[in-house]
Amino acid sequence: MSEAVTRTERPARRSVHRPALLARRRTYVWAAGAVLLLALPFYVDRFWLQAGLFAMAAAIGATGLNLLTGATGQLSMGHAFFLAVGAYGYCVFAGDGADGLTGLGLPTWLAAVLAVLVAGVAGGVFSPIAGRLRGAYLGIATLALIFIGQHVLFNARDLTGGFNGRDVPPLSLFGLTFDDRELVVADVPFGSAEKLWYVGLVLLLAGGLFARGVLRGRPGRAMNAIRDHRVAAGVIGVPVARYRAAVFVLSSMYAGLAGVLLALVFQRTVPEYFGMTLSLDYLAMIVIGGLGSVSGAVIGAAFVSLLPQILTRYSDLLPLVSAPGTGGIAPGEAARYLYGAAVVAVVLFLPGGLVRITARQGRPTPQEDT
Known part of the structure; x- marks a missing residue:
């Protein structure tokens, strides 16, 4: 009798300890990931740091879009417009006018904050229209923002520099300037990418935690x-x-913050970047990663933003992929084919996005549930 009782108690004990074990493993994974991210600037070259910064900016913007589209169900195809507002708003507020373009010469940290607020105001101005429309109608209305934004960016030359764009003033914070002047840390020269890496990590962490709380x-x-x-x-x-x-306002502010970070990484803003293709990329990010999930937005942003850069880096080693202008498929086109196929695969076989794979791995097996 005691042996039978012992046999029936074993699964229960296993099910009690399973959540604690999973939580402990999750903590170890997060700690290891944090140490790895903090140490990367000391070991990897500038290419990978810039690729990571692009992914961080994309993750911030995708988190905002996921709040709007994934969590609230408002389809937006004009996300690139609000990224442009943040990027160019920062340039206008922080610029000193030495290049002949309009600049207010404000402290760069204040310019970044104001650029994010202006992006939120732009979202607030459009929100009454968004409140009256749903589904495809809202998507088409937000798509109009792209065409309006492109017209302004190309023609308001005093503000944007027109087709050639304008230089981005480097960020200065606590007496440290995030430019290409090298700062030696532990015998490792820190340029703009290395310095901005930690800024990007802080912004991504803060934005992700706030969105998760919401x-x-x-x-x-x-x-x-x-x-x-x-x-x-x-x-x-x-x-x-x-x-x-x-x-809508909150999502626009996330996009504005992503635009500011992108401008700081690029060091020059050009109107062509903030087009319809960028908005479609952001929609692909949240669909591939997982709608309505912060971690899904981060996973999807990493997939979509890193894939073209990796293909460009290793185009000479991949079949059918070649450098632009040399024949074959350009890396950017190949990347769009691949994550277009990923969108189809996710919709057909994994409706919850890639984030559901990790969620399934954390679930106990049926034997452990009993």
């Missing part, structure tokens, strides 16, 4: 209710119009 709290539940059934959400007391406007 999604896990009462606002997140209200956003999901609006996404699933707007009328029912209004019946139970959710202020639908207010939430939709607030999320």
Whole structure:
């Protein structure tokens, strides 16, 4: 009898210890990942640091878009417009006018904050239109922002520099300037990429934690209710119009922050970059990574932003992929084919996105549940 009782208790004990074991493993993984990210500037070259910074900026922008599209159900195809507002807004606020373009000469940290706020104001101006439209109609309306933005960027030469763009003033914070002047740390020369790496990590961590808090709290539940059934959400007391406007503003501010970081990494803004292709890339990020999830936005952003750069780096080793202008498929085109195929594969076989793979690995097996 005692042997039978012991046999029945073993699975229960296993199920009790399983969550603690998974939490401990997750903590170890996060700690190892944090140490790795902090140490990368000391060991990898500039190419990989810049690729990582592009991925961080993309993850910040994709997190904002996931709050809007994934969590609230508002389709936006004009995300690139708000990235442009952040990038060029920073240049205007921080520029000193020495290049003949409009510049207010403000401290660069203040210029970055104001650029993010201006992007939020732009989202707020558009939010009444967004509140009246849904689905494809909202997507088409936001797509109009791209064409308006491109027209302004190419023609408002005093602000944007026109087709040639304008230089980006380096960020200065706490007496440290994040430019190409080398700062030696532990016998390792730190240029702009190495310095900006830690800025990008802080911004990504802060943006991710804030978005996670929003999604896990009462606002997140209200956003999901609006996404699933707007009328029912209004019946139970959710202020639908207010939430939709607030999320649009918040998403625009995330895009503005991503635009500022991109401008600092590029060191020069050009209008062509902030086109419709960039908005489609961001939609691909949240679909591939997982709609309505912060970690999904980060995974999708890393996949979409890193793939073209990796293909460019190793184009001479890959079949059918070659450097632009030399015949064959250019790395950028090959990357779009691949993550276009990834979107189709995710929609067909993994509707929750790549983030669901890690979620499944963390679940206990049926034997451990019993």
